[in-house]
Each structure stands twice: as C-alpha cells, then as structure tokens.
Amino acid sequence: MENFVISALVENKFGVLARVAGLFSARGFNIKSLAVGETEDPEVSRMTIVAEADEKILEQIKKQLNKLINVIKVQDLTGADCVDKELILIKVKSGTAKAREKIVQVVDSMGAEIVDIGKKSVTIEETGDEHKINALIELVRPYGILEIARTGKIALQSE
Amino acid sequence: MAKITGSEIFIKSLCEEKVKHIFGYPGGVLLPLFDKLYDEKSITFHLTRHEQGAAHAADGYARATGEVGVCIATSGPGATNLVTGIATAHMDSIPIVAVTGQVKSTLIGNDAFQEADMVGITRPITKHNYLVKDVRDLAQTVKEAFHIASTGRPGPVLIDLPVDVQLAEADFKYPKTIDMKSYKPTYEGHAGQIKKIVKAIEKSEKPLIYAGGGVILSDASGELTAFAKKANIPITTTMMGLGAFPQNNKLDLGMLGMHGTAYANLAVQEADLIIAIGARFDDRVTGRLDTFAPNAKIVHVDIDPSSVSKNVNVDIPVIGDAKVVLKELNKHIKKRDYSKWHNTIKKWKKELPLTYKNDNKLRPQYVVEEINNLTKDENVIIATEVGQNQMWAAQYYTYTKPRTWISSGGLGTMGYGFPAAIGAQIGKPDAIVFDIAGDGSIQMNIQELAMAVIEKIPVKIAILNNGCLGMVRQWQELFYNRRYAFTTLAEDRTNYHPDFVKLAESYGAKGIRVTEKEDVKEAIKASLKEKGPVIIDFIVEREENVFPMVPAGESIDRMMHGLA
Numbered sequence: 149m150e151n152f153v154i155s156a157l158v159e160n161k162f163g164v165l166a167r168v169a170g171l172f173s174a175r176g177f178n179i180k181s182l183a184v185g186e187t188e189d190p191e192v193s194r195m196t197i198v199a200e201a202d203e204k205i206l207e208q209i210k211k212q213l214n215k216l217i218n219v220i221k222v223q224d225l226t227g228a229d230c231v232d233k234e235l236i237l238i239k240v241k242s243g244t245a246k247a248r249e250k251i252v253q254v255v256d257s258m259g260a261e262i263v264d265i266g267k268k269s270v271t272i273e274e275t276g277d278e279h280k281i282n283a284l285i286e287l288v289r290p291y292g293i294l295e296i297a298r299t300g301k302i303a304l305q306s307e
Numbered sequence: 308m309a310k311i312t313g314s315e316i317f318i319k320s321l322c323e324e325k326v327k328h329i330f331g332y333p334g335g336v337l338l339p340l341f342d343k344l345y346d347e348k349s350i351t352f353h354l355t356r357h358e359q360g361a362a363h364a365a366d367g368y369a370r371a372t373g374e375v376g377v378c379i380a381t382s383g384p385g386a387t388n389l390v391t392g393i394a395t396a397h398m399d400s401i402p403i404v405a406v407t408g409q410v411k412s413t414l415i416g417n418d419a420f421q422e423a424d425m426v427g428i429t430r431p432i433t434k435h436n437y438l439v440k441d442v443r444d445l446a447q448t449v450k451e452a453f454h455i456a457s458t459g460r461p462g463p464v465l466i467d468l469p470v471d472v473q474l475a476e477a478d479f480k481y482p483k484t485i486d487m488k489s490y491k492p493t494y495e496g497h498a499g500q501i502k503k504i505v506k507a508i509e510k511s512e513k514p515l516i517y518a519g520g521g522v523i524l525s526d527a528s529g530e531l532t533a534f535a536k537k538a539n540i541p542i543t544t545t546m547m548g549l550g551a552f553p554q555n556n557k558l559d560l561g562m563l564g565m566h567g568t569a570y571a572n573l574a575v576q577e578a579d580l581i582i583a584i585g586a587r588f589d590d591r592v593t594g595r596l597d598t599f600a601p602n603a604k605i606v607h608v609d610i611d612p613s614s615v616s617k618n619v620n621v622d623i624p625v626i627g628d629a630k631v632v633l634k635e636l637n638k639h640i641k642k643r644d645y646s647k648w649h650n651t652i653k654k655w656k657k658e659l660p661l662t663y664k665n666d667n668k669l670r671p672q673y674v675v676e677e678i679n680n681l682t683k684d685e686n687v688i689i690a691t692e693v694g695q696n697q698m699w700a701a702q703y704y705t706y707t708k709p710r711t712w713i714s715s716g717g718l719g720t721m722g723y724g725f726p727a728a729i730g731a732q733i734g735k736p737d738a739i740v741f742d743i744a745g746d747g748s749i750q751m752n753i754q755e756l757a758m759a760v761i762e763k764i765p766v767k768i769a770i771l772n773n774g775c776l777g778m779v780r781q782w783q784e785l786f787y788n789r790r791y792a793f794t795t796l797a798e799d800r801t802n803y804h805p806d807f808v809k810l811a812e813s814y815g816a817k818g819i820r821v822t823e824k825e826d827v828k829e830a831i832k833a834s835l836k837e838k839g840p841v842i843i844d845f846i847v848e849r850e851e852n853v854f855p856m857v858p859a860g861e862s863i864d865r866m867m868h869g870l871a
C-alpha cells in the first residue's frame with residue numbers, strides 16, 4: 149500500500165467535511181492528513197487528502213468522492229507533476245546555551261525559522277515538501293522534540 | 308409579493324413537485340406544517356401508526372409508480388423511527404424524500420427536548436440530506452431534494468426542517484430549472500464503448516444478459532425486452548430485476564444467485580459473455596467472487612460509476628442510463644444463431660427445474676403458485692416480507708411486468724412488505740396487491756392494519772405461517788446441526804400466538820385461516836372479493852426449505868437441492 153494524494157474541490161458549505169471524512173471512516177480507511185481552505189472562489193474549498201490504500205481502494209475512493217453531491221471535482225495527484233507543501237511547527241528543548249546554538253545552526257542550514265523562544269524551548273517553523281520536513285524533524289530529534297503541529301499537505305497540479 | 312410562512316412555502320413546493328400523497332406521523336415541532344397541510348386539498352395525508360410504516364409506504368409508492376415517495380416525521384424519536392425505512396430505500400436506490408421536523412434552530416446542538424442530529428444520523432444512508440436553516444433557502448432545497456432523489460442513480464433525500472423555519476416568512480418563488488455544478492449524472496453511454504459491446508456480442512457463442520433493478524428504475528424494461536429478443540440472448544435477472552423481462556418468454560432463466568434457479572447459475576458459470584445492465588454484482592448474486600463467471604468477458608452498463616469494477620473486474624464498462632444505452636444498442640444489434648447454447652440451457656431447465664414436494668401437505672410454494680394461477684392475467688403487484696416467504700414469492704410467481712415486484716433486496720428489512728404494499732396500493736388503486744409474508748416479519752409492522760382498514764386499502768396479506776423464523780431456521784438446520792436457537796415463534800401449531808384471524812378482526816379487517824391444501828384456492832378467491840385488507844393465515848409445513856441454495860461464500864454452481 150502506498151500513500152496517495154487527492155485534491156478535491158468542494159462546495160464551501162457546512163457539513164461537507166463530515167461527508168468526506170465519513171466516506172473514509174465508513175470504509176475503514178485512515179486519513180493521514182487532510183487540509184481544507186477556501187479557493188479563489190469563496191464558494192469553493194479545496195481539500196487535500198493524503199491516505200494509505202491500494203489501487204483498487206483508491207479507485208473506489210475517487211468514485212465515491214465524485215458521488216458526493218457537494219464535491220465538484222476530484223484530482224488524483226499521486227505521482228503527478230505537482231507542487232506540494234506542508235507547514236510544520238516543532239517545539240524543541242533548548243535547555244543549554246550550547247544546544248540552542250546547535251539548533252540555530254540546523255535551522256539556518258535548512259532555511260527554516262525560529263518563531264518563538266521560551267525559557268527552555270524554541271519553536272521552529274518550516275515550509276516544504278515531505279522530504280524537507282522529515283529531514284528537519286530528524287535533525288532536531290536528538291535535542292528532544294516536545295510538540296509537533298503539521299498542517300497536512302496542500303498541492304496544486306503543475307501547468 | 309406577499310410573504311408567506313415556511314410551512315406554506317414547503318407545501319406549495321410539494322405541490323409544484325406534483326406530490327399527491329404524504330405518509331407520516333405528527334409531533335410537536337411539526338404543528339405549524341401540519342396545520343397548513345390540513346387545508347391543502349391536492350395532497351392526501353396518510354396517517355400510519357408508526358413512522359417506519361410511513362417510510363416503507365413512501366418507498367412502496369415510489370417502486371409501484373416511479374414517482375418520488377414522501378414521508379414525514381417529527382423530531383427526535385419520530386425521525387429516528389424513519390431510519391430503517393430510509394436505509395431500506397437507500398440500499399435499493401429508491402427515490403423518496405423524507406422530511407423530519409427539527410427543534411428550533413437556535414436550540415440545535417443543545418440536547419433540546421426531542422432533538423436528534425438527523426443530518427448526522429442519515430448521512431451514510433441517504434443520497435443527500437439537508438438541514439434548512441434559513442426560510443429563504445427552503446424552496447430551492449425542496450427543488451434540489453426532488454431532483455437528486457429522482458435522477459441519476461435514485462435514492463432517498465432527507466430534509467430536516469426546524470420549527471422556527473416553518474414559522475418564518477419569505478417570498479415564494481419556485482425555481483423553474485435547476486443547475487447544480489457538483490451534480491450532473493451521465494445518461495448517454497460512450498458511443499465507442501457501445502460499439503465494443505456490439506463487437507463482443509458478435510464474437511460470443513454463449514452470451515447471457517444479467518439484468519438488475521436499475522432496468523426497472525430507469526423504466527427500461529421495454530428496451531431490455533427488445534434487446535434480448537432482437538439479439539436472441541437468454542436473460543437472468545436479480546431479485547431486484549424481477550419483472551424487468553417477461554418471465555413467460557422462453558429466453559427467461561428466472562433469478563440468479565443464492566436462491567436462483569439452477570439453470571441461471573449454471574448459465575452464468577458457462578457463459579462466455581455476461582452483459583450486466585443496472586445490476587451491481589452483489590454478494591448474494593456472485594457467491595464466491597474468484598469463481599464467478601470464470602469463462603466470461605464482462606460488460607457492465609450502469610449509471611453509477613462507483614458500481615463498476617467494485618466487486619468484479621469489468622472488461623467493457625459503460626456509464627450511462629440503462630434506457631438510453633439499450634436504445635442505442637438496439638440500433639446496432641443483429642439476431643444471431645445461438646441454438647447450441649439455447650439447447651444446453653433447455654437441457655438444464657428440463658433436468659433441474661424449480662421444484663418442491665407435491666404431496667397432500669400444505670406447502671408454502673403451493674400457496675404462491677396458486678396466487679400466481681388465480682391472478683396471473685390481472686394487474687397484480689406482489690410485495691414481500693423478508694426470509695423464506697420472499698424467496699418463494701420470487702421463485703414461484705411469474706413476473707411479466709416491471710414495478711410489480713416490491714421487496715427489500717439490499718437491506719433485507721423484515722416488516723417492509725406490508726406498509727410497502729399499502730403505499731403501492733395507494734399509488735396503483737386498480738391493482739391487486741398482495742403482501743406475501745412470514746409470521747415473523749408481519750408482526751414488525753402489523754399496526755398499519757388500522758390505517759388500511761380505515762382507508763379501505765384492500766391489500767391481501769398472505770402469511771406463510773411456519774411458526775418460526777424460517778430462513779434463519781433453515782440455516783440452523785443446514786449449517787448448525789439443527790439447533791434451533793431462538794427461532795421458534797410458536798411451538799404448538801394449533802394455539803396461535805397471535806391468532807392472526809382474531810388479530811385481523813380486532814382491527815376490523817377480514818381474517819381467513821387455511822390449514823388444508825384443498826382450501827387454498829377458495830381462500831385466495833375470497834380475498835380477491837374484499838374491499839378492505841385481508842389476512843390469510845396459511846398454516847404451512849414448518850421445516851420446508853428454500854432450494855436451490857448456494858451456501859454463503861460458495862461458488863454459485865455449488866448448489867444444494869431439495870427433494871423433489
């Protein structure tokens with residue numbers, strides 16, 4: 149089974165998220181990430197869904213999504229030529245001055261940013277594709293990760 | 308323009324949709340709506356005795372007429388009582404609009420008295436549903452609801468209507484047309500794909516049509532019949548497809564699947580081409596999937612893309628409406644000679660007919676056969692409950708016209724048949740309507756006898772009374788060593804629990820009991836003369852089984868046969 153990425157344009161109405169989520173849960177599929185936001189048309193939202201499934205299940209999911217009355221368009225971006233990005237916030241322990249210095253180096257080298265500094269921790273923000281984000285997580289892991297928040301992937305097909 | 312209330316808007320919208328009948332039950336939050344409905348002369352309200360009855364009646368009405376059925380219930384328990392009926396309609400793709408009253412919109416989410424989240428509860432069992440929060444959206448919502456319920460692959464739509472929206476005022480203008488950018492079913496089949504079907508038929512030696520309820524839903528029986536005859540191809544139908552093709556034609560093989568005819572199942576396994584039309588390869592049809600139709604190329608015509616290649620991999624899919632696609636197909640089809648194939652099937656029909664022990668005992672199959680003999684030239688609708696009664700009704704009645712078979716296929720809902728028969732009778736007042744029932748199922752919605760008596764709805768309930776939950780007992784007999792765990796309804800066959808004759812009489816209906824085979828005909832004839840509902844309580848053999856039978860999960864040519 150592999151991760152697939154689906155981008156769905158849906159009507160911006162209450163209850164639509166529940167319909168989409170319900171479609172996955174009713175069939176026992178786990179959603180890895182789901183990001184929703186308005187598009188250029190305020191009546192339309194885009195949902196980017198990452199989930200794990202085989203080919204046959206993926207086919208069914210696409211058809212079932214299309215069948216929902218509030219879904220306007222479904223695109224399968226798995227392996228497609230597209231730009232995808234995700235935003236992450238990582239809170240890392242920074243007890244000693246030395247640790248903090250090291251973290252700053254990592255952050256600089258990755259082109260990330262420190263967005264909050266506390267007494268015992270710093271919070272790093274990073275935007276990028278999956279690889280970049282996973283790399284950052286691994287680099288700061290030795291210092292002690294306290295909390296992570298991720299937006300989930302968003303994607304647009306390339307021209 | 309003068310403003311009118313939400314209740315009035317709602318009723319005017321139903322009138323625009325040409326709704327003539329509503330089945331329902333009142334309650335607090337529906338008071339404003341019911342008060343206005345009381346004055347509406349063009350709509351007849353039918354007061355069922357349970358909301359489940361209302362949902363099934365709306366569904367039976369829809370199946371018999373092809374129109375959208377409408378049912379209504381109050382918030383909370385009234386609304387949740389509709390759920391089984393909505394799920395039944397959903398599984399069989401039946402167009403109904405279910406309306407539920409809801410608490411005041413400002414109270415929603417507060418656990419208010421008789422509040423239930425109906426949009427949440429029915430999301431997976433409706434084609435779509437709405438909570439109307441603003442009276443100005445009401446007319447548009449009703450328009451969309453009827454449109455969605457009745458187009459594409461039909462299905463139930465629920466409208467949840469808070470009491471304050473019924474009371475609020477707005478201008479009324481019913482939308483003339485509808486354009487939903489997110490909902491556009493495909494009706495035309497792809498021309499190239501249709502050409503591929505024609506080619507596949509030309510190459511085939513042993514083609515078989517497998518038609519389902521979709522043919523009836525799209526009113527395509529005429530086109531299907533023309534297709535089968537023109538192409539000279541034998542045809543089997545699913546249980547939902549009974550009546551889609553005249554069973555008195557020699558091309559007909561009857562029903563396939565778990566309790567299908569032996570020759571239909573053998574034909575599936577032997578065919579080199581299967582043309583599925585408006586059917587969905589349900590597990591009760593396919594049996595063990597990896598051995599289903601091993602030699603066949605598969606064509607699948609369906610309006611719902613998600614039905615295609617869901618269970619069985621399809622070689623030639625055509626997304627479109629059965630009627631439209633068949634019409635197109637009929638233009639290109641030529642008659643071919645399949646005499647060898649027809650002869651093989653003829654041989655199977657002769658060797659392995661549908662049969663039961665024909666002795667002096669009162670057997671349930673005989674009852675269905677006699678109903679068939681006495682009514683087959685009339686305009687008849689057969690509704691059923693669920694279990695053995697349903698299978699015998701499917702096997703031993705000869706269906707020749709669409710919308711004459713009304714039965715819960717997908718959900719298999721006991722208690723469906725009687726209220727559905729009432730709905731069918733209301734939609735088709737000139738038809739003779741039977742509910743072929745089991746003594747278990749009929750008790751699940753027997754309360755509707757009150758409405759049937761009062762409204763003089765002459766539905767005939769033929770109870771095949773075996774004193775047990777027969778279909779479950781059959782499985783226990785065959786697969787659980789005859790351990791009849793909790794399936795006996797009446798141990799003693801002479802003391803009745805209930806006494807259905809007295810029960811009928813207590814409602815003011817006619818009740819007839821038949822214990823001997825020789826009295827079956829007279830009882831059926833007597834029931835046909837009644838102006839109101841009748842119960843005929845046929846006390847039949849307890850341990851009769853439905854055969855042939857494909858055990859669950861087996862290949863469909865591995866059939867168990869009974870004694871003949």
Ligand SMILES: Cc1ncc(C[n+]2csc(CCOP(=O)(O)OP(=O)(O)O)c2C)c(N)n1
Nearest residue numbers: 694695696719721745746747748776777778
């Ligand atoms: C509401 C509901 N509950 C339980 C079942 C499971 N079930 C299927 S057939 C059956 C027995 C039906 O008995 P009866 O109505 O007497 O009909 P028979 O099989 O004896 O003809 C049962 C319990 C069901 N289909 N529906």
